[in-house]
Amino acid sequence: MAEEQIPVEEDDYEEDQARNDEEWDEAYMSRVIEELCISKAEEFRLLGYEQVTGADVWQCVSEPYIKTGMPRLHRIVNDILTLKITKFMNQMTLNAYKGIEF
Secondary structure (H helix, E strand, O other): OOOOOOOOOOHHHHHHHHHHHHHHHHHHHHHHOOOOOOOHHHHHHHHOOOOOOOOOHHHHHHHHHHHHHOOOHHHHHHHHHHHHHHHHHHHHHHHHHHHHOO
């Protein structure tokens, strides 16, 4: 027995896909970014930096986005995954000099 296929009009499919992309952008991107920041903070903890949190990682990574705006997801993921502890500690030191609390 062959499965019965439901005809789908192209316009309906594109509207549904656009709606799914919007929902994916809002909720899914936030969750993925948060999980990546937490993962990077855990990596830093394994290196001996016990006080690092996911929020600290996000603050360090997202600082350049204030001037340029939010980039695409692949750029954000790359920035988080390639963040080195030296860059993170330099950023924390500069923020401490400026009086910005982490």
